[in-house]
Amino acid sequence: MSGGREKGAGSGAGADESAGGGGVLSERPARRQIELAEDRYARELAFLAEWDRGPRPPGWRLTPRAVVVFVCGSGGEVLRAGTEEEPSGRELVVARKFVGDRALVERCVVTLAGERGLLLVGEPGTAKSMLSELLSAAVCGTSGLTVQGTAGTTEDQVRYGWNYAALLAKGPSRAALVPSPVLTAMTRGAVARVEEITRCLPEVQDALVSILSERRMAVPELADSADDGEGTVHAVPGFTVIATANLRDRGVSEMSAALKRRFNFETVGPIADLDTETALVRAQATAALARGGAEFTVDQAVLEALVTAFRDLRGGRSAEGWEVERPSTVMSTAEAVHVATSMGLAAAYLPDGRDPLRTLPGHLLGTVRKDDPADHARLLGYWDGPVRRRAEQGAPLWRTLWELRDVLG
Known part of the structure; x- marks a missing residue:
C-alpha cells in the first residue's frame, strides 16, 4: 500500500516520515493490490439487493437466488431491477466470478x-x-x-x-x-x-x-x-x-x-473444459498486468499450450489419451495463472524480441520441481512423450517446444 502522500517514482523510503511511522498509515484512502470482494463488486451487490426483493434468511443482504447469480453470473442476460409496477430503470449483466x-x-x-x-x-x-x-x-x-x-x-x-x-x-x-x-x-x-x-x-x-x-x-x-x-x-x-x-x-x-x-x-474440482480454463487464465493474467499498467500480449496459441501442459500433468493423461507420469507438485489453474502472468510480464517489461513460447519450458520447470527433485525427470518424460509425439505429428508450436528440450537441462 502507498503512504499518506502520493509518491513519485524513485521517492525514498523516508520521504513521508512526517505522516507518522514513515507514512505506512494514513487517513487518505490508498490503492490496494487486491480488493475485497465486497468492495470490488459493490455495484453488483447493491444492484442484486434491489433486483430480487424476495424472502431472505436472517441476517442476509441478498436472497439465496441473488447470491447464486452473484457467484455464477447472469449468463449474459440483462437483469432489470424493480418490479413491473415500479421499474427502477436500473439494469445490469452480472459477470461470472466462479468457474465451476x-x-x-x-x-x-x-x-x-x-x-x-x-x-x-x-x-x-x-x-x-x-x-x-x-x-x-x-x-x-x-x-x-x-x-x-x-x-x-x-x-x-x-x-x-x-x-x-x-x-x-x-x-x-x-x-x-x-x-x-x-x-x-x-x-x-x-x-x-x-x-x-x-x-x-x-x-x-x-x-x-x-x-x-x-x-x-x-x-x-x-x-x-x-x-x-x-x-x-x-x-x-x-x-x-x-x-x-x-x-x-x-x-x-x-x-x-x-x-x-x-x-x-x-x-471443488479442477475446471473440466480446456477452453474455459484457458479463458480464465487469460482473464486473470490480463487483470494482473493491468494493475501494473501493462498489457497482456501472450498469443492465444501459446496460452493454450501452457494450459494443455498443465492439464496433462495434472491429470496423468494427455488429451490424446497418452499416459503421463504426474508430478507431486500441484499443477493447478492458479499455478497456470502465475506462469501466464510471468510470461506476460517478461514480454511487457523485458522486450527483447523473443517469442514468449520460448520461455514456457523454463517456467514449467520452475513450477514442477517445487516439492520433489524427481519431478524434474517426470517433466523430461512429458517432453519425451506427448510433446515429442505432437511435434512428430506436425504441430508447429509443439515442434518448437520439442526443440527447446535442452532448456530443461
Missing part, C-alpha cells in the same frame, strides 16, 4: 441458508478460498472475518483474547475483550471463514465443535464482571462458518468425527 458447477454453488447457498457449517475441500488452487470469499461477501456484506489456519494458529484466534492494558486497569469486561473473527461473526449474525482448517492443531479445531453445535461461546472471565453477569455470548441468527481444506493436507491434522458432523462437505 452451478449446482455446487446452489448446494453451498442452501447449506448457509440453513445456518449449517460449510466445508469446501479439494486440491490446492481450485478457487476454494475465492468461492468462500464471494459467498461471504454476498450473504453478509463482509468477507473479512477470517481465521487463517496454520500450525501456529491458537485457540484464542478462534475464541477471544484480552487487551491486557485494559484488563489490568479495570479487570475482565466487554471493553477489555478482544473478539476473534468467529466471535465477531456470532455477535453480528455474519459468516466467519476458517482457511486451511486441517492445518490447525486438533485443540484449535475442537474449539469450533461447541460453537457450531450449541451456537454460543463461554467467556468465564465475564461471569462475575459488573457489565455482564452471564459469561456467555450467544450467536445471532444468520451466523455460520465456511471452512476450506486441501486434499493434499489430509492427515496434517485430521478433523475429528465430531467436527466433521457439524459441516456439509462440498468438493
Whole structure:
C-alpha cells in the first residue's frame, strides 16, 4: 500500500516520515493490490439487493437466488431491477466470478441458508478460498472475518483474547475483550471463514465443535464482571462458518468425527473444459498486468499450450489419451495463472524480441520441481512423450517446444 502522500517514482523510503511511522498509515484512502470482494463488486451487490426483493434468511443482504447469480453470473442476460409496477430503470449483466458447477454453488447457498457449517475441500488452487470469499461477501456484506489456519494458529484466534492494558486497569469486561473473527461473526449474525482448517492443531479445531453445535461461546472471565453477569455470548441468527481444506493436507491434522458432523462437505474440482480454463487464465493474467499498467500480449496459441501442459500433468493423461507420469507438485489453474502472468510480464517489461513460447519450458520447470527433485525427470518424460509425439505429428508450436528440450537441462 502507498503512504499518506502520493509518491513519485524513485521517492525514498523516508520521504513521508512526517505522516507518522514513515507514512505506512494514513487517513487518505490508498490503492490496494487486491480488493475485497465486497468492495470490488459493490455495484453488483447493491444492484442484486434491489433486483430480487424476495424472502431472505436472517441476517442476509441478498436472497439465496441473488447470491447464486452473484457467484455464477447472469449468463449474459440483462437483469432489470424493480418490479413491473415500479421499474427502477436500473439494469445490469452480472459477470461470472466462479468457474465451476452451478449446482455446487446452489448446494453451498442452501447449506448457509440453513445456518449449517460449510466445508469446501479439494486440491490446492481450485478457487476454494475465492468461492468462500464471494459467498461471504454476498450473504453478509463482509468477507473479512477470517481465521487463517496454520500450525501456529491458537485457540484464542478462534475464541477471544484480552487487551491486557485494559484488563489490568479495570479487570475482565466487554471493553477489555478482544473478539476473534468467529466471535465477531456470532455477535453480528455474519459468516466467519476458517482457511486451511486441517492445518490447525486438533485443540484449535475442537474449539469450533461447541460453537457450531450449541451456537454460543463461554467467556468465564465475564461471569462475575459488573457489565455482564452471564459469561456467555450467544450467536445471532444468520451466523455460520465456511471452512476450506486441501486434499493434499489430509492427515496434517485430521478433523475429528465430531467436527466433521457439524459441516456439509462440498468438493471443488479442477475446471473440466480446456477452453474455459484457458479463458480464465487469460482473464486473470490480463487483470494482473493491468494493475501494473501493462498489457497482456501472450498469443492465444501459446496460452493454450501452457494450459494443455498443465492439464496433462495434472491429470496423468494427455488429451490424446497418452499416459503421463504426474508430478507431486500441484499443477493447478492458479499455478497456470502465475506462469501466464510471468510470461506476460517478461514480454511487457523485458522486450527483447523473443517469442514468449520460448520461455514456457523454463517456467514449467520452475513450477514442477517445487516439492520433489524427481519431478524434474517426470517433466523430461512429458517432453519425451506427448510433446515429442505432437511435434512428430506436425504441430508447429509443439515442434518448437520439442526443440527447446535442452532448456530443461
